[in-house]
Amino acid sequence: MKSRYEVVIGLEVHVQLTTKTKIFCGCSTEFGQSPNSQTCPVCLGLPGALPVLNRQVVEYAIRAGLATNCSIAPHSIFARKNYFYPDLPKGYQISQFELPICEHGWLDISTEEGGDKRVGITRIHMEEDAGKLLHNDVNSSSVDLNRACTPLLEVVSEPDMRSAEEAIDYLKQLHQIVVYLGICDGNLEEGSFRCDANVSIRPWGQKELGTRAELKNLNSFRFIKQAIEYEVERQIDVIEDGGEVVQETRLFDADKGVSRSMRSKEEAHDYRYFPDPDLLPINISSDWVESVRKDLPEMPVEKLKRYQSDLGLPAYDAGVLVAEKGVAKYFETLVALHNQPKVCSNWIMSEVLGALKEKNIPISACPVSPELLAGVLKRIDDNTISGKIAKTVFEEIWNTGKNADQVIEEKGLKQVTDSGAIEAIVDEVIAANPGQVAEFKAGKEKLMGFFVGAVMKASKGKANPGMANQLLKKKLAE
Amino acid sequence: MSFESFTIQQLRKKLVDGEVTSVELTRACLDRIKETDERINAFITVCDEQALAAAEEADRRLAEGDTPLLTGIPFAVKDIFNTLDVRTTCGSKILDNYVSPYDATAVQKLRQQGAVIVGKLNMDEFAMGSSNENSAAGPVRNPWDEDRVPGGSSGGSAAAVAARQVVATLGTDTGGSIRQPASHCGVVGLKPTYGRVSRYGVIAYASSLDQVGPVARTVEDCAIVLGAVAGYDPADSTSVDQPVPDYMENLAAGVKGKKIGLPKEYFVDGLDPDVKKAVEQAIETYRELGAEIVEVSLPHTDYSVACYYLIATAEASSNLARYDGVRFGVRKDEGEGLIGMYQRTRAAGFGDEVKRRIMLGTYALSSGYYDAYYLKAQKVRTLIRQDFLDAFKQVDLLLTPVAPTPAFKLGEMVDDPLQMYLSDIFTIPVNMAGTCAMSLPCGFSELGLPIGLQLIGQPFAEAEILQAAYAFEQASDFGERSPQL
Numbered sequence: 007m008k009s010r011y012e013v014v015i016g017l018e019v020h021v022q023l024t025t026k027t028k029i030f031c032g033c034s035t036e037f038g039q040s041p042n043s044q045t046c047p048v049c050l051g052l053p054g055a056l057p058v059l060n061r062q063v064v065e066y067a068i069r070a071g072l073a074t075n076c077s078i079a080p081h082s083i084f085a086r087k088n089y090f091y092p093d094l095p096k097g098y099q100i101s102q103f104e105l106p107i108c109e110h111g112w113l114d115i116s117t118e119e120g121g122d123k124r125v126g127i128t129r130i131h132m133e134e135d136a137g138k139l140l141h142n143d144v145n146s147s148s149v150d151l152n153r154a155c156t157p158l159l160e161v162v163s164e165p166d167m168r169s170a171e172e173a174i175d176y177l178k179q180l181h182q183i184v185v186y187l188g189i190c191d192g193n194l195e196e197g198s199f200r201c202d203a204n205v206s207i208r209p210w211g212q213k214e215l216g217t218r219a220e221l222k223n224l225n226s227f228r229f230i231k232q233a234i235e236y237e238v239e240r241q242i243d244v245i246e247d248g249g250e251v252v253q254e255t256r257l258f259d260a261d262k263g264v265s266r267s268m269r270s271k272e273e274a275h276d277y278r279y280f281p282d283p284d285l286l287p288i289n290i291s292s293d294w295v296e297s298v299r300k301d302l303p304e305m306p307v308e309k310l311k312r313y314q315s316d317l318g319l320p321a322y323d324a325g326v327l328v329a330e331k332g333v334a335k336y337f338e339t340l341v342a343l344h345n346q347p348k349v350c351s352n353w354i355m356s357e358v359l360g361a362l363k364e365k366n367i368p369i370s371a372c373p374v375s376p377e378l379l380a381g382v383l384k385r386i387d388d389n390t391i392s393g394k395i396a397k398t399v400f401e402e403i404w405n406t407g408k409n410a411d412q413v414i415e416e417k418g419l420k421q422v423t424d425s426g427a428i429e430a431i432v433d434e435v436i437a438a439n440p441g442q443v444a445e446f447k448a449g450k451e452k453l454m455g456f457f458v459g460a461v462m463k464a465s466k467g468k469a470n471p472g473m474a475n476q477l478l479k480k481k482l483a484e
Numbered sequence: 485m486s487f488e489s490f491t492i493q494q495l496r497k498k499l500v501d502g503e504v505t506s507v508e509l510t511r512a513c514l515d516r517i518k519e520t521d522e523r524i525n526a527f528i529t530v531c532d533e534q535a536l537a538a539a540e541e542a543d544r545r546l547a548e549g550d551t552p553l554l555t556g557i558p559f560a561v562k563d564i565f566n567t568l569d570v571r572t573t574c575g576s577k578i579l580d581n582y583v584s585p586y587d588a589t590a591v592q593k594l595r596q597q598g599a600v601i602v603g604k605l606n607m608d609e610f611a612m613g614s615s616n617e618n619s620a621a622g623p624v625r626n627p628w629d630e631d632r633v634p635g636g637s638s639g640g641s642a643a644a645v646a647a648r649q650v651v652a653t654l655g656t657d658t659g660g661s662i663r664q665p666a667s668h669c670g671v672v673g674l675k676p677t678y679g680r681v682s683r684y685g686v687i688a689y690a691s692s693l694d695q696v697g698p699v700a701r702t703v704e705d706c707a708i709v710l711g712a713v714a715g716y717d718p719a720d721s722t723s724v725d726q727p728v729p730d731y732m733e734n735l736a737a738g739v740k741g742k743k744i745g746l747p748k749e750y751f752v753d754g755l756d757p758d759v760k761k762a763v764e765q766a767i768e769t770y771r772e773l774g775a776e777i778v779e780v781s782l783p784h785t786d787y788s789v790a791c792y793y794l795i796a797t798a799e800a801s802s803n804l805a806r807y808d809g810v811r812f813g814v815r816k817d818e819g820e821g822l823i824g825m826y827q828r829t830r831a832a833g834f835g836d837e838v839k840r841r842i843m844l845g846t847y848a849l850s851s852g853y854y855d856a857y858y859l860k861a862q863k864v865r866t867l868i869r870q871d872f873l874d875a876f877k878q879v880d881l882l883l884t885p886v887a888p889t890p891a892f893k894l895g896e897m898v899d900d901p902l903q904m905y906l907s908d909i910f911t912i913p914v915n916m917a918g919t920c921a922m923s924l925p926c927g928f929s930e931l932g933l934p935i936g937l938q939l940i941g942q943p944f945a946e947a948e949i950l951q952a953a954y955a956f957e958q959a960s961d962f963g964e965r966s967p968q969l
Contacts, residue, residue: 047586051806052566052806053572053584053687053688053806054683054684054687054688056719056721057721058719088802088849090826092808095811096805097802098802276850276851278802278849278850280854283692283799284691285721286721
């Protein structure tokens, strides 16, 4: 769908960090506690309180910068962003302005045409979160400051994206990266990963950017895509009607699928940024950066390569396994216990992910641990059970938490491998189906499936299918 | 028994010897305050109950034996220090009802040393002022002449010591707020190097300039209190991890062989003749004590006041944003809307001088003006600091007047804020440079008003200026006179 206008999108993502305590005080960052139970004079902004920087936040910022190809500033400073709002206790937010901790990074995304494209990351900086406002009724609101002073990284992209799809690809990658780095839990609904989109349009060929609108309140990838597409249409309509796009902030209403103007950016504050005199500059040695680099976990891009080159998995499998950090971890744990990567991959992709999807639970809550699953795979390998029976065993483990051996024992699912026993069943089947035997001997070789099926049925699925096949062939050839 | 003339060491001896109990001492102190404070108005809050409870506890500890030096001795602190369970107003209506849930670190340290806190001292609102006329609790009067100001913003801290209500107090100094009132009230006041004492729990005015310091009648008492509160505090990122020396150790070392610099920019025409005479005599005394007097130059002195009133007000405009009526303090609810509530609360809660400085600071930081004002002022500040560091390559300390005139009359400068600002002209540069200085009595005017001299030391050389001050104090008797109340 090519229109007369080029779409230009820049994204600002606020990543809430999973440090145990807040960025400038020792209060817990735990989500969902009773209001104002995780506060102290510092994060309450009480008179006389002073901030003290949490070193872990700086380390997480360095990780994020390295994973997005940024340069890490050896010298950066905190600045105060001044404005009044009830969820901002000090009347200013401690953020970074002139000397952010990371700059000039990039991520490669795939374009609609099928190629790769580089999206620049202008900067990443550290800042504190504000509290939460809860609107009680028309006349009153309540302020919960548990979230105040929670550490955030703000990741600002260059306006390099040209479609909602590209924006989503960028966001999904960034999301994957921060989860992989272990610095963010990536929970969009809870607000751990917040995206604001700056959208503008311009006639094809125009160098100047059009006036942009900022879209806020986008808490799922689906809504982000919807909101961007809606905004593009809206701006095109405005222009085609002869109007001008106004620089403003718009809130997306997910229920109605539309956005409304929140406030005009022209009225927006002069934040009067200045270096925060209560905090020292952050000096980061190259030694520190190198030690963080060394300790970086293996990132999705690297895993993709490794799963294919070292473990021999096809690209598709690798892609599925790597998409979520928890799944990759599950896979790697499983392979360490049962060194058949493709078998493991198959089982995860079909049984594990299938069941998780059906029951709508995350991998972290999967009742079948890699250890339990390895137990099943081992029993297939040593012929105790067939691949088909194994699926039943898996389901039973899922529901009861017992291990493979327990289930096989209790349910009597042991494969029959005694050739004598199978031979007896084969004889029975042959005797019971003279018509099909005759057809088979006459050349209808497809009927082998029927005979194997019959043997499996008679043995209640426990006959080793390979052996059944072999013995049938032998007997039918007689 | 009257304890007013005793020093900390003398009070200590009486307590340890059992001649007096902390409860008796504290009661006498509270009585003295009751007798005198209606006229002086040095105190905003007197906390009798808590003080007597602390005194009882101190007596228990004294009876058991080994106790820290300040045990059982009554002190008071400027109402800018957060004190647990005792009102902290900062001299402002907007904090009229504010009771802090925590103690400032400096207060904690005093308490750990056994001190008994008897009350919170009057001050210019949010530490903005040089006369203590900007207080929501009314002006403080100079004990030497009740028609005159005690100086500010730690007016209460200095007046309480001069009036012998308490043996020593804590104040804060951002542009001279300890030294200037100490000078006007004939007592000793010290502003430590920036970062020497923790600012945690001190209500912030100008974060890069504020420092906590002692006010007392003697140099030795200042040394004792400084030693009690100084030191690195992990809760204050700007406090410096430098060991605290024993300030008492070489107090009597004298000044033989020391080089004392006289910055020529501080000795210009327009200095009050009484001030000029007293300071010149003090210089002579130092010569007699064996110091070498050298003329030096601090070339950027003239820019200091302008610089200060851009940086301090900019920081203040941000620091005072939290007084919005939402979580604590006074709130003006009547009427509609959030912005309306902010405006009504702050309009009613802040005094004129505070509003003036918030507006000035907001302007200096605003888009289009930031570079020309705030940024430029910070650059000049570096030059001012360099002036001092250069001077200290030639001399060990500097000697200057504290204030251009002795204490002026109440109401005399209230209508001329800029004139009021100029009264800090000798003290401000020290805060800009971040180094230490003290004020001690060096004479009296024809009208009998105290005149102070300022000793400025190198960063973290508090011991050195205390030594020089002590030498002068021993060679003179200005500190021994007391106002007739």
